[in-house]
Every structure is written in structure tokens, then in C-alpha cells.
Amino acid sequence: MTDRSDSIGIVQPHDCFFSEGIRLHSGQILAPVSIRYETYGTLSEAKDNAILIEHALSGDAHAAGYYTENPNEKPGWWDSMIGPGKPFDTNRYFIVCSNVLGGCSGSTGPGSVNPATGKPYNMSFPVITIEDMVDAQRKLKEHLGIQKWLCVAGGSMGGMQAIQWGIKYPDEMDSIIAIATTARISAQSIAFNWVGREAIMDDQDWNGGNYAEQPEHGLATARMLAHITYLSEESMRQKFGRRLQSSEDYSYAFKKDFSVESYLEHQGSRFVERFDANSYLYITRAIDYFDVAGRHDGELKKAFSKVTCPFLVVSFSSDWLFPPAQSKELVRALLANDIDTTYCNIESSYGHDAFLLEEATLGRMLSGFLDNLYVKKGEAK
Amino acid sequence: MTDRSDSIGIVQPHDCFFSEGIRLHSGQILAPVSIRYETYGTLSEAKDNAILIEHALSGDAHAAGYYTENPNEKPGWWDSMIGPGKPFDTNRYFIVCSNVLGGCSGSTGPGSVNPATGKPYNMSFPVITIEDMVDAQRKLKEHLGIQKWLCVAGGSMGGMQAIQWGIKYPDEMDSIIAIATTARISAQSIAFNWVGREAIMDDQDWNGGNYAEQPEHGLATARMLAHITYLSEESMRQKFGRRLQSSEDYSYAFKKDFSVESYLEHQGSRFVERFDANSYLYITRAIDYFDVAGRHDGELKKAFSKVTCPFLVVSFSSDWLFPPAQSKELVRALLANDIDTTYCNIESSYGHDAFLLEEATLGRMLSGFLDNLYVKKGEAK
Numbered sequence: 150m151t152d153r154s155d156s157i158g159i160v161q162p163h164d165c166f167f168s169e170g171i172r173l174h175s176g177q178i179l180a181p182v183s184i185r186y187e188t189y190g191t192l193s194e195a196k197d198n199a200i201l202i203e204h205a206l207s208g209d210a211h212a213a214g215y216y217t218e219n220p221n222e223k224p225g226w227w228d229s230m231i232g233p234g235k236p237f238d239t240n241r242y243f244i245v246c247s248n249v250l251g252g253c254s255g256s257t258g259p260g261s262v263n264p265a266t267g268k269p270y271n272m273s274f275p276v277i278t279i280e281d282m283v284d285a286q287r288k289l290k291e292h293l294g295i296q297k298w299l300c301v302a303g304g305s306m307g308g309m310q311a312i313q314w315g316i317k318y319p320d321e322m323d324s325i326i327a328i329a330t331t332a333r334i335s336a337q338s339i340a341f342n343w344v345g346r347e348a349i350m351d352d353q354d355w356n357g358g359n360y361a362e363q364p365e366h367g368l369a370t371a372r373m374l375a376h377i378t379y380l381s382e383e384s385m386r387q388k389f390g391r392r393l394q395s396s397e398d399y400s401y402a403f404k405k406d407f408s409v410e411s412y413l414e415h416q417g418s419r420f421v422e423r424f425d426a427n428s429y430l431y432i433t434r435a436i437d438y439f440d441v442a443g444r445h446d447g448e449l450k451k452a453f454s455k456v457t458c459p460f461l462v463v464s465f466s467s468d469w470l471f472p473p474a475q476s477k478e479l480v481r482a483l484l485a486n487d488i489d490t491t492y493c494n495i496e497s498s499y500g501h502d503a504f505l506l507e508e509a510t511l512g513r514m515l516s517g518f519l520d521n522l523y524v525k526k527g528e529a530k
Numbered sequence: 531m532t533d534r535s536d537s538i539g540i541v542q543p544h545d546c547f548f549s550e551g552i553r554l555h556s557g558q559i560l561a562p563v564s565i566r567y568e569t570y571g572t573l574s575e576a577k578d579n580a581i582l583i584e585h586a587l588s589g590d591a592h593a594a595g596y597y598t599e600n601p602n603e604k605p606g607w608w609d610s611m612i613g614p615g616k617p618f619d620t621n622r623y624f625i626v627c628s629n630v631l632g633g634c635s636g637s638t639g640p641g642s643v644n645p646a647t648g649k650p651y652n653m654s655f656p657v658i659t660i661e662d663m664v665d666a667q668r669k670l671k672e673h674l675g676i677q678k679w680l681c682v683a684g685g686s687m688g689g690m691q692a693i694q695w696g697i698k699y700p701d702e703m704d705s706i707i708a709i710a711t712t713a714r715i716s717a718q719s720i721a722f723n724w725v726g727r728e729a730i731m732d733d734q735d736w737n738g739g740n741y742a743e744q745p746e747h748g749l750a751t752a753r754m755l756a757h758i759t760y761l762s763e764e765s766m767r768q769k770f771g772r773r774l775q776s777s778e779d780y781s782y783a784f785k786k787d788f789s790v791e792s793y794l795e796h797q798g799s800r801f802v803e804r805f806d807a808n809s810y811l812y813i814t815r816a817i818d819y820f821d822v823a824g825r826h827d828g829e830l831k832k833a834f835s836k837v838t839c840p841f842l843v844v845s846f847s848s849d850w851l852f853p854p855a856q857s858k859e860l861v862r863a864l865l866a867n868d869i870d871t872t873y874c875n876i877e878s879s880y881g882h883d884a885f886l887l888e889e890a891t892l893g894r895m896l897s898g899f900l901d902n903l904y905v906k907k908g909e910a911k
Binding site for chain 2: 175272275276333335336337339340341343344346347348350351352353366367369370373374377380382385386388389390391399401402403406407409410413430434437438440469472
């Protein structure tokens with residue numbers, strides 16, 4: 150049972166529907182588009198206290214609070230950071246979080262029904278990009294009547310969206326927080342994503358994307374593989390080492406002898422229950438394609454030439470998926486554009502997952518950055 | 531066409547057959563056992579110039595030379611190191627390399643026929659260990675009439691076998707060379723092996739190990755995943771970066787857009803042609819189980835208490851599969867036992883694969899170490 154005393158409490162999801170859809174980066178029109186979102190806190194009369202929270206690959210719109218009174222229910226994925234008195238303080242801010250386009254938790258994605266056929270899109274869903282996700286969120290912003298975000302913030306793929314917001318709509322936010330993220334992923338990350346997708350597409354149950362039941366084995370394998378990249382070698386050593394599941398000797402059979410094997414299988418099985426295989430394909434591809442320097446001949450500096458608002462960039466020392474060097478490259482590009490940039494590489498053994506686990510240290514960074522903004526904004530009035 | 535002028539030339543494989551088999555570490559008897567091996571150079575009259583070369587996971591007995599005059603044939607896997615005038619100098623030494631027990635290139639493995647049933651063992655093959663591989667090689671040693679190896683040398687899993695030789699048969703070699711290896715793999719490596727095996731076993735063509743045709747997709751996925759761990763992030767960046775296969779834009783489809791994707795798929799396809807899926811399961815499990823400190827309460831020092839011969843230990847700076855820290859741990863345990871130990875961490879961007887690629891630097895290390903041994907041995911006469 151979780152202590153809910155410091156939580157925002159019971160929340161509920163909303164949907165907004167855009168019949169005109171959006172023009173995708175690939176040139177295709179996707180219509181209609183529906184976006185699932187949640188809000189926490191109250192929008193000020195001046196509508197100047199709204200913060201957009203961006204979720205990572207396997208996240209959703211449910212960032213904080215609970216849906217029911219069930220004492221066993223787990224809170225939203227960033228409940229440690231969002232709530233009354235927390236870094237994203239719902240006593241001050243109006244927090245918005247939406248499920249990404251291409252997702253499987255309420256927003257339009259490959260599992261949605263194609264109105265032209267009356268059947269799910271599946272693999273006929275157009276390939277989407279991080280920019281498309283942001284464009285869909287911008288429709289939500291208009292729908293909510295917000296002119297300017299106080300902040301756009303996210304970790305991992307959420308950080309990519311935050312960066313993309315700054316580049317595409319530089320006048321529409323007062324600040325950006327980019328945590329454990331990158332302006333473009335490495336060849337190694339592209340390779341891991343490729344192998345994960347191969348595992349899904351090789352599962353006979355995938356059936357070209359037209360499945361009634363999930364391709365469980367393939368999706369679990371993709372998740373287990375990805376999960377290894379979210380942890381650091383050090384955290385796996387500390388958490389599991391070479392410990393056996395039973396205290397006895399090896400089984401000399403192909404069983405889950407090691408604790409780490411049992412843990413991974415558990416992660417795979419849980420993921421299959423809550424995430425759609427086709428969405429996994431589309432979202433990882435959007436991550437691969439994300440490269441803010443792509444249309445600027447690889448020079449990161451040019452990509453940020455129109456950005457004006459301050460940035461907070463946070464990396465974690467043991468993150469080898471989106472390593473600190475990539476954050477530093479991002480910071481150099483921001484500074485080269487004379488952008489007010491706060492950067493911290495937090496010492497942590499948790500690897501990439503640190504953005505969800507280093508609550509105390511990350512919380513202080515976020516609070517400090519947001520407090521400063523809030524005070525400045527108050528003074529400006 | 532390869533220049534063969536510095537090669538040992540045409541070689542041929544041999545088989546030796548042990549009808550009595552061997553008692554495995556698990557307690558089972560495996561009989562009969564057949565071992566495929568090759569030799570290069572000439573055994574001296576005193577039989578004191580024999581060096582055992584140990585292959586890695588996907589290697590075989592064909593370490594040097596060619597089978598045919600076909601100018602397109604590739605030489606054995608370590609031809610750069612073994613031959614006349616090379617570090618493992620066939621003018622001086624008698625080189626032996628055998629395919630491991632559990633392998634699929636001539637030695638008894640899961641694909642061999644079980645004499646009790648007249649059918650291939652497949653998954654009824656007993657789970658084998660690195661120690662079992664060494665015990666099978668010891669039979670070969672007896673068969674060849676060699677009392678003491680001048681050296682036992684190997685990289686990666688080959689290094690594990692070399693270490694195991696030293697621990698189990700400390701009086702039967704004059705030296706040990708352990709390259710890019712470890713006394714026990716990490717939780718992270720166990721996890722990668724687990725995911726690779728899951729990919730194979732989830733392939734419907736695997737069929738519980740009873741396949742007529744290889745489970746190609748699963749085995750290719752396992753290989754692609756493993757291949758990522760053999761390269762370093764830096765080498766992948768240098769080799770591929772985010773380069774596209776075609777000079778045009780993204781496909782906005784699930785094609786091989788990135789060069790690294792195309793490369794990986796090629797590696798997967800090639801592997802399926804030459805390696806057996808069940809062997810992959812058994813050999814990776816043997817790697818997982820390898821832990822020389824296992825029966826010594828995790829203390830590595832005790833494991834080497836009976837070792838007397840000098841060691842050469844080599845690691846590579848960018849190897850993240852069996853990182854330098856693991857070699858240093860090994861070196862500390864050797865030094866704590868007052869074992870004459872030469873250690874070098876070679877600066878390289880090639881990752882784990884450096885043991886096959888850093889020919890010049892590694893070659894000099896090997897030559898120096900072996901020369902020293904050879905001269906000492908000559909003086910002692």
C-alpha cells in the first residue's frame with residue numbers, strides 16, 4: 150500500500166479530438182487525431198503557469214496521481230516529481246502530460262481504427278517522428294488555450310520532444326528541461342532498436358502487424374534487451390551480480406538459474422501486458438530518426454539558432470544509452486548560441502533509468518530551476 | 531584474393547575419438563566423444579614446443595592456413611597470429627587448436643548422434659562447462675603424447691579455457707596467455723546471453739531443439755545482439771555513425787535505412803550459415819556458468835593458489851563485454867599468489883573484437899612473451 154498523503158490524489162484522463170488531423174513530417178496527412186492527456190493543478194487566469202511533461206518510450210499520459218481508491222494501485226510514472234510541494238508543484242503549476250502520437254495508451258497510434266477501412270491501421274499506420282508527436286501536442290496546447298508553456302520538460306524520449314519543441318516553436322515556452330536525453334542517438338542505440346524490432350517482427354504471432362493476440366515472445370525479448378540498456382553494468386552488479394535464484398548449484402539445464410535472468414523475464418512479461426508491439430515498432434523508429442542536426446549538415450549549433458529560452462540539461466554519469474557526452478554536446482551547441490544553459494551531470498550508478506530513480510538529487514535540480522523561473526515571472530508582473 | 535606468402539599454407543583437420551567419453555562437471559558421462567583439431571608446425575623430439583590455442587564462442591579448430599587452393603578462400607580465424615615468423619611461429623612451435631566440446635564444427639555437440647537413440651542429441655545433450663571443454667582437450671593432449679604445453683593461449687571464451695587449464699592442471703603447461711577475457715562474466719553479460727537464447731528458443735523453427743532447418747531468425751537476432759557487444763560505441767560511431775544506406779532521406783518505412791542496420795543484418799545472415807543454434811545455446815550457457823571463484827566463496831585469489839606458471843594477461847581499453855577492470859581483477863588475484871604476471875591494457879577503439887583486430891600491438895605482446903619463454907627453455911637445456 151502506497152502512502153498517498155503527498156500525492157495529487159485521484160485524477161482522470163481526458164481526450165481531445167482533432168478531425169482535421171495533422172500533416173506528418175513524411176508528408177502524409179493523418180486524420181483524425183485523438184490525444185489522451187491528463188492535467189494536475191490549476192491553470193492560472195493569465196494562463197502562464199502551464200508545464201508540459203513529456204513521457205519516454207514506454208510511458209503514457211498518467212504521470213501523477215491515482216485512478217482509484219484501490220490501495221494497491223501504483224501512481225503515475227513521475228508521481229515522485231509531480232504533486233503538491235514537489236518539484237513540479239501542483240500548488241503553483243498547471244501540469245499537462247499527453248500520450249504520444251503513435252502510442253498505445255489513448256492517443257492515435259497503429260492500434261487505432263483507420264476510418265477509411267474501419268479496421269485498425271496496424272502497419273499501414275504512417276511512420277511518425279518526434280516532430281509529429283510535438284505537432285500533435287501543439288494542437289492540444291491550442292485546445293487548452295495556452296499561449297506559452299512555462300516549461301516543456303522530459304526525460305529520455307521525453308527530452309527529445311522538449312528539445313524539438315524549442316527548435317520548432319521557439320517562442321512558445323519560457324524554458325526547457327531535457328533530462329538523460331540526446332539531440333540524436335548513436336549507431337549503437339540504433340543497432341539495439343533494430344534488434345528489438347527484429348525480435349518482434351520475427352515472432353510468428355506478429356503476423357505482419359495484424360495480430361489479435363500480442364506477439365508476446367518477441368515483444369518481451371525486445372523489452373528485456375532494452376531493459377539491459379536502461380541499467381548500468383554497475384547497478385546490475387550491485388542488484389544481482391552472479392547471484393543464483395535458488396541457493397543451490399546451477400541447474401545444468403536451461404532454466405532461470407541467475408537472479409538477473411528471472412528479473413529480466415519478469416520485466417518482459419509485465420511489459421507485454423501493458424504495451425502494444427506495433428506501437429513499440431513505431432516509437433523506436435521515431436527515436437532512431439530524431440536528429441535535430443540532420444537538416445543542418447550535422448552541425449548541432451545551427452539547429453538551435455532560433456532558440457531563446459533557458460535550458461536545464463541533466464545527464465547521469467552511468468547512463469550508457471544516452472551518455473553524458475551527448476548531453477555535453479547538446480550543452481556546447483546551446484552555449485554556442487548564447488542560450489542561458491544550466492547543466493548538471495549527476496553522479497549515479499543507476500544508468501539511464503536514473504531519470505526515474507534519482508529522485509532527491511534530480512528533484513533539487515528541477516525545483517531550483519523552476520523556482521528561479523517562477524520568481525522571475527512574478528517580478529516581471 | 532588473399533596473399534598467402536606468409537601463411538602456413540594448406541592444412542587439414544583431424545579427428546580423434548574417445549569411446550570411453552568423459553565425465554562431465556554436472557556428473558553425467560558423455561560417451562563417446564570426438565574432437566576435431568588441427569595442428570601447424572612440427573612437434574619437437576622432446577615434445578616441448580606444443581602450444582594449445584583456444585577458440586572463442588563462434589570459433590572452430592581452423593585457426594590458421596587454408597583448406598584449398600581457391601584464391602577466394604579466407605584463412606583460419608587467427609591466421610594473422612599463427613604461421614611462419616608470426617607470433618605463434620610455426621618454425622618454432624607446434625600449434626594445436628581444437629573445436630570445443632558442445633561445438634558444431636566437428637567436435638561432439640548437440641548436433642551429434644546419440645548412440646543410445648541413433649538420433650541427434652539436440653536438447654538432450656548434457657549441459658557442459660568450460661571445465662568439460664578443457665577435460666576433452668586434455669584427452670587430445672594425451673592422444674598427441676604431449677606431457678606439458680609450452681603455452682595455453684586464447685581470447686574471450688578461449689581465455690576462459692586457458693585460465694581453467696591453469697587451475698585444473700597447474701603442472702601441465704609452461705605458460706598461459708589470457709586475452710580479452712575474465713574469470714567470471716558480469717550480470718550484464720549473463721543478461722545479454724539470456725536474451726540471445728530467448729530469441730533462439732522463441733523462434734518456432736527451433737521446435738524444442740528438434741529442427742531440420744535452423745531457426746534462422748532467432749539465431750540471427752541472437753548474433754546481431756551479441757555483435758553489438760563485440761564492438762565499442764566509439765568503433766560503431768567511426769564505422770557507421772548515423773550514415774544512411776542510400777544517400778537519400780529516411781524511407782519512412784521499416785527498411786534498413788541506416789548503414790549499421792544493414793551491417794548487422796549481414797552479420798546475422800552469415801552467422802546462420804555457419805553456426806548451429808543449439809550449439810549457441812550450450813556454449814553461451816557454459817560461458818555464463820564459468821566462475822573460477824565459484825567454489826572458493828567468490829574469492830578469486832584462492833582459485834589460483836595452485837597455479838605456478840607465468841601468465842600474460844591482455845585487455846583492451848574499449849572492451850565493455852569483458853572490460854579491463856575484470857582483467858585487472860584477474861591480475862590482482864594472480865599477483866596475490868606470487869605468480870609471474872605480465873599485463874597490458876592495450877589502447878584500442880575496437881571493443882571486445884580487438885583481440886582479433888589489434889594485430890600489430892597484440893602480436894608484439896605475444897611475440898615478446900613467447901620469445902622470452904623459448905629462450906629460457908633453450909638455456910635450461
